[in-house]
Amino acid sequence: IGKYPYLILVNSLIPALLAGNTVILKPSPQTPTIVEQVAKSFEEAGLPSGVLQYFHSGSPTQIETIVRNPLIKAVAFTGSVAGGLAIQSAASDRIVNVGLELGGKDPAYVRSDVDVAWAAEEIVDGAIFNSGQSCCS
DSSP states (O other): OTTSHHHHHHHHHHHHHHTTOOEEEOOOTTSTHHHHHHHHHHHHTTOOTTSEEEOOOOOHHHHHHHHHOTTOOEEEEEEOHHHHHHHHHHHTTSOOEEEEEESSOOOOOOOTTSOHHHHHHHHHHHHHGGGGTOSOO
16 A cells, blocks of 8 residues: 555544544545545445445535535544645534644654654654654654
8 A cells, every 4th residue: 555545544534433433534536445445344344334435536615515514523634734724614614623634744842851863863763754654753
């Protein structure tokens, strides 16, 4: 699986399902089939029909329509700043939980009592591991 889409997807998907939610996924247009593979695996595992749904779209209007739907109670988005701003704007006229994991790098805080050489090595590893696409440092 290229470009780390599986981990990015399950970081939001698994907690949402474990909390008893229905989930609608919109995968990145760069990795569209990963969501189909994941949905098939959950279907084969016996997840009830309709609990995990997905759609493919590059249309900001379609995505905004879904975010604005009053049945949608939470939105988790990992992607570009522009995409995050569009999601935030679409959700701004009502009370809805929105979590945005947007582009950029993980900040690192180094305490004065740390081994600087060790910290530098760990920071570089965190920045480039998996091409920098793991949103965890």
